[in-house]
Amino acid sequence: MKNYTSSNEPTSATCPACGLLCDDLILNATGAESVKNGCAKSITFFEQSFQTDISASASLFGKPCDLNTAISAAADILRKSKQPLFAGLGTEVQGMRSLMRLAEKSNATLDHMHSESTVRNTLTMQNSGWLTTTLAEIKNRADVILAIGTDIVTSHPRFFEKLVWNTDSLFNKPTPEIIYLSVPAENTQAGIAPNGTSPTVIPADTASIPEIVNALNALLHHKKIKADTVAGVAISTLQAVADKLKSAQYAVVVWSAASLKFTHAELTVQSIVQLINTLNENSRAAGFPLNSGDGDTSINNTSTWLSGYPTRSRLVNGKPEYDTYHFSTKKQLDLCDALLWVSTFNPHSPPDIKTPTIVIGHPNTQLEHQPDVFIPVGIPGVDHAGLMFRVDSSITLPLKKLRDNHLPSLSDVISKIEASL
Amino acid sequence: MITLLKNGKIYDPAHKKDGVIEDIYIYQGRIIPKPLDPSKISQTFDLSGKVVMAGAIDMHSHIGGGKMNIARMMLPELQQKQAQETKLLTEPEAHICTPHCSHHAVPSATDTGFRYIEMGYTAAFEPAISPVNARQAHLEMGDTPMIDKGGYAMLGNDDYFLRMLAAKKDQKAINDYVAWILHATQAIGIKVVNPGGINAFKFNQRRLNLDENNSHYQVSPREILQSLSRAVHELGIAKPLHVHCNNLGAAGNFETTLNTMGASDGLPMHLTHIQFHSYGTEGDKKFSSAAAQISEALNKNKHITADVGQILFGQTVTASGDSMMQHLNAKHANPKKSVIMDIECDAGCGVMPFKYRDQNYVNALQWAIGLEIFLSAEDPWRIFLTTDHPNGAPFTSYPHLIRLLMDKAFRNETFAKLNLDAQAMSNLASLSREYSLYEIAIMTRAGASKLIGLNDRGHLGVGASADITVYTDQPDREAMFAKPDYVFKNGELVVRDGVVTKVVWGATHTAKPAFDIGVEKDLKDYFDKYQTMQLDNFKMSNDEISHDGRGSIVVHDNKQASL
Numbered sequence: 001m002k003n004y005t006s007s008n009e010p011t012s013a014t015c016p017a018c019g020l021l022c023d024d025l026i027l028n029a030t031g032a033e034s035v036k037n038g039c040a041k042s043i044t045f046f047e048q049s050f051q052t053d054i055s056a057s058a059s060l061f062g063k064p065c066d067l068n069t070a071i072s073a074a075a076d077i078l079r080k081s082k083q084p085l086f087a088g089l090g091t092e093v094q095g096m097r098s099l100m101r102l103a104e105k106s107n108a109t110l111d112h113m114h115s116e117s118t119v120r121n122t123l124t125m126q127n128s129g130w131l132t133t134t135l136a137e138i139k140n141r142a143d144v145i146l147a148i149g150t151d152i153v154t155s156h157p158r159f160f161e162k163l164v165w166n167t168d169s170l171f172n173k174p175t176p177e178i179i180y181l182s183v184p185a186e187n188t189q190a191g192i193a194p195n196g197t198s199p200t201v202i203p204a205d206t207a208s209i210p211e212i213v214n215a216l217n218a219l220l221h222h223k224k225i226k227a228d229t230v231a232g233v234a235i236s237t238l239q240a241v242a243d244k245l246k247s248a249q250y251a252v253v254v255w256s257a258a259s260l261k262f263t264h265a266e267l268t269v270q271s272i273v274q275l276i277n278t279l280n281e282n283s284r285a286a287g288f289p290l291n292s293g294d295g296d297t298s299i300n301n302t303s304t305w306l307s308g309y310p311t312r313s314r315l316v317n318g319k320p321e322y323d324t325y326h327f328s329t330k331k332q333l334d335l336c337d338a339l340l341w342v343s344t345f346n347p348h349s350p351p352d353i354k355t356p357t358i359v360i361g362h363p364n365t366q367l368e369h370q371p372d373v374f375i376p377v378g379i380p381g382v383d384h385a386g387l388m389f390r391v392d393s394s395i396t397l398p399l400k401k402l403r404d405n406h407l408p409s410l411s412d413v414i415s416k417i418e419a420s421l
Numbered sequence: 422m423i424t425l426l427k428n429g430k431i432y433d434p435a436h437k438k439d440g441v442i443e444d445i446y447i448y449q450g451r452i453i454p455k456p457l458d459p460s461k462i463s464q465t466f467d468l469s470g471k472v473v474m475a476g477a478i479d480m481h482s483h484i485g486g487g488k489m490n491i492a493r494m495m496l497p498e499l500q501q502k503q504a505q506e507t508k509l510l511t512e513p514e515a516h517i518c519t520p521h522c523s524h525h526a527v528p529s530a531t532d533t534g535f536r537y538i539e540m541g542y543t544a545a546f547e548p549a550i551s552p553v554n555a556r557q558a559h560l561e562m563g564d565t566p567m568i569d570k571g572g573y574a575m576l577g578n579d580d581y582f583l584r585m586l587a588a589k590k591d592q593k594a595i596n597d598y599v600a601w602i603l604h605a606t607q608a609i610g611i612k613v614v615n616p617g618g619i620n621a622f623k624f625n626q627r628r629l630n631l632d633e634n635n636s637h638y639q640v641s642p643r644e645i646l647q648s649l650s651r652a653v654h655e656l657g658i659a660k661p662l663h664v665h666c667n668n669l670g671a672a673g674n675f676e677t678t679l680n681t682m683g684a685s686d687g688l689p690m691h692l693t694h695i696q697f698h699s700y701g702t703e704g705d706k707k708f709s710s711a712a713a714q715i716s717e718a719l720n721k722n723k724h725i726t727a728d729v730g731q732i733l734f735g736q737t738v739t740a741s742g743d744s745m746m747q748h749l750n751a752k753h754a755n756p757k758k759s760v761i762m763d764i765e766c767d768a769g770c771g772v773m774p775f776k777y778r779d780q781n782y783v784n785a786l787q788w789a790i791g792l793e794i795f796l797s798a799e800d801p802w803r804i805f806l807t808t809d810h811p812n813g814a815p816f817t818s819y820p821h822l823i824r825l826l827m828d829k830a831f832r833n834e835t836f837a838k839l840n841l842d843a844q845a846m847s848n849l850a851s852l853s854r855e856y857s858l859y860e861i862a863i864m865t866r867a868g869a870s871k872l873i874g875l876n877d878r879g880h881l882g883v884g885a886s887a888d889i890t891v892y893t894d895q896p897d898r899e900a901m902f903a904k905p906d907y908v909f910k911n912g913e914l915v916v917r918d919g920v921v922t923k924v925v926w927g928a929t930h931t932a933k934p935a936f937d938i939g940v941e942k943d944l945k946d947y948f949d950k951y952q953t954m955q956l957d958n959f960k961m962s963n964d965e966i967s968h969d970g971r972g973s974i975v976v977h978d979n980k981q982a983s984l
């Protein structure tokens with residue numbers, strides 16, 4: 001077993017591998033149980049992280065070079081560029097702060113790798129608003145949890161362990177009832193309570209979620225539905241769900257924008273929000289939108305307090321602009337004259353384009369086509385400290401440095417590029 | 422290297438200086454006595470005929486933290502639309518437009534610092550940090566240039582405190598917890614928002630009156646106020662308990678406000694944005710001004726201070742910790758949207774855009790009520806100039822508000838254009854008072870500094886930090902206060918003719934009273950069982966604010982009351 005930490009003592013760590021941002025992990029130097037409290041996803045993350053090549057060198061077109069040469073080459077590209085695209089943006093708060101400064105100096109467009117999903121939620125929030133909750137409220141209050149189109153645990157593995165099957169809660173609530181809507185039956189194991197109680201599983205296609213949520217809304221408004229079924233689901237089943245939600249002390253409706261893969265998914269998010277609003281006219285309920293990861297929540301919050309806008313934004317002579325349609329990576333790849341790709345948590349590869357490309361990220365980034373500049377940097381929460389927003393945006397937690405090495409941090413590198421512009 | 426500010430007309434209420442002509446000497450960021458050796462003076466500003474005041478201090482302004490970022494994120498259209506406008510001095514948000522002006526009711530952190538210093542404000546205090554969200558609030562304030570800042574941590578709706586109260590824990594245990602929160606959140610004071618109500622909303626209660634019990638804990642807002650005001654007093658932090666009363670914005674809420682004044686058994690309390698809590702139920706529309714009753718009580722109760730939370734007409738956004746009342750009022754949002762959150766067994770928040778319209782009866786009367794309170798307050802040391810930014814109006818409208826207070830003709834002219842029914846329900850036109858420059862200096866400098874306990878700010882005495890604002894004395898007070906000639910921050914010239922000439926970074930002010938660390942034993946157990954983060958990660962270290970070499974922490978003394 002490899003040594004995870006620089007010391008031989010067990011070290012506590014905060015896991016950046018998903019939006020739950022668990023900070024109760026203990027990394028042991030040796031032993032079978034090398035990550036205590038970790039889930040499979042976190043173990044994969046830390047194993048992948050600790051296997052990185054800490055002596056990875058910067059390179060120009062695949063040829064190793066020293067860091068300063070790479071930095072001035074990157075600065076050259078940005079200096080010549082009129083409209084660079086900063087994409088990926090897999091980083092935490094401090095990395096994003098430095099990227100925003102560089103973007104301001106280079107008139108860059110900014111978009112995160114998972115914004116296709118994030119934007120579905122943001123648009124809803126900007127259109128109608130919403131009523132949401134946070135992890136500790138779920139843990140202590142939720143007695144009915146409706147998961148729409150997501151099994152929750154694939155993206156947020158410890159959700160049930162930490163927030164649903166907890167035996168201690170402030171108000172002695174019963175074990176929550178779980179309702180899965182449009183989740184494949186084979187993925188609903190996590191919803192089986194420790195006492196063996198099965199979740200309610202309502203099978204349906206992802207594509208029929210909009211129709212079903214609308215039907216639930218109609219039922220909550222006491223509207224008669226003429227048909228016996230909606231998208232193959234019996235109305236009586238939906239009525240039972242509506243009744244459970246209404247009689248809950250604190251119902252929580254979970255969705256994942258990433259799993260709503262159909263056009264105008266934001267309208268479905270809006271129907272979900274409406275359902276929650278209706279419930280709150282008489283009882284208490286709250287929404288819980290899941291995030292996608294790679295620092296999406298962190299970079300959008302940071303961008304917002306620094307420029308007034310979340311990402312899919314652009315800085316033009318210091319002035320921020322915002323457009324969730326035009327400033328998408330997909331659209332901008334055709335228009336930009338330079339690409340800066342950032343992915344520090346995971347070795348995500350940059351999109352393959354002809355324009356000059358700078359890749360700053362994970363030392364193990366797989367590069368099919370050698371970019372003009374590659375600068376390996378440390379992994380936040382492993383190689384250097386950082387700050388990360390949790391899925392619910394309300395909590396920001398420090399990430400720790402767990403091992404010593406010479407990999408620079410993203411903000412070090414970006415600040416140096418900025419200085420040499 | 423001494424800077425001389427020569428022949429200015431000094432308005433320094435802390436030293437009872439009301440327009441005297443004097444010189445000020447600055448050395449190493451501080452005001453010093455006249456030097457023996459005049460050859461050391463390297464720089465002189467001739468301020469003949471100019472008005473000189475300490476830098477202004479906004480003692481209640483929402484400038485950082487989760488709900489502000491929600492407000493920004495949910496309202497890109499405000500920033501987009503207003504990015505194209507140029508503000509005129511005749512508009513309520515008068516200021517001197519710079520090329521990158523955003524005019525967002527909730528500016529970015531950068532713009533917040535710039536807009537404040539351009540108006541001669543050198544410090545602002547965020548009044549509603551939910552303890553679990555303190556790190557974000559300090560991150561945002563840390564990215565706010567030019568001004569000093571600090572925050573008040575919200576308690577009184579957190580389940581930990583309410584459990585203690587329900588279990589009748591002794592006052593010492595409460596005090597230790599309150600002190601621990603101040604340390605953990607790097608705050609300077611304690612605020613309570615809708616005492617017990619935000620928590621009650623999570624149990625589906627929709628309103629909570631002063632003597633009504635939170636249904637789960639069976640404790641009342643009054644008990645919460647008693648306990649917290651006593652804790653703040655006994656810990657000796659300068660700032661009194663900062664109270665946002667129950668029943669925000671509701672017709673008839675003035676009675677709650679009057680009763681709240683008596684809830685602390687004579688211990689100091691600050692009632693915030695009192696305009697929003699001064700409503701009666703008279704008249705056809707069952708909404709009336711109770712400014713007279715509130716002002717009378719305020720004048721009589723010397724242990725109470727208040728800031729007004731004036732509303733001004735135009736588009737803004739309301740952002741409050743008061744999820745209960747914001748949820749109730751969400752139907753009035755304009756544009757129609759709202760974000761409401763239950764937060765972490767700790768707090769809540771409610772954010773919605775709002776447009777105050779001068780032809781709307783309620784809005785017009787709210788405008789008049791705020792001014793009635795200002796003009797009826799006998800002691801300018803106990804009333805503060807705020808719009809509860811951005812809830813009543815963005816802070817950039819302060820120059821306009823100052824003109825309304827100082828210029829009766831302008832005020833009456835504006836009043837005469839309002840909704841007629843509202844005019845009929847207000848005695849504003851009969852109030853002939855005009856605030857003096859000296860009184861403005863009390864409300865925005867000396868009084869604010871005294872309230873927060875800033876000691877070396879808000880005045881121009883020897884030893885003070887040289888935060889100084891210089892204005893041209895103009896009859897149009899709005900133009901005057903929108904565009905100072907000079908602003909000095911810690912002795913450095915940072916604004917000339919209303920435009921920033923140098924970017925600097927202010928300090929974060931905190932209070933750290935002593936406490937028994939034994940309090941952490943039970944807290945650790947509570948965190949492990951019920952919270953979703955580790956106790957150690959909840960606490961913010963000094964280093965988190967100062968590590969980048971830009972931020973710094975000032976710890977204010979506290980005079981522990983004898984127990």
Ligand code: SF4
Pocket residue numbers: 015016017018019020021022037038039040041042156157158159
């Ligand atoms: S649930 Fe998420 S944050 Fe928690 S340990 Fe697993 S991957 Fe990490």
Ligand SMILES: [Zn+2]
Pocket residue numbers: 507508516517518519522523524
């Ligand atoms: Zn402007």
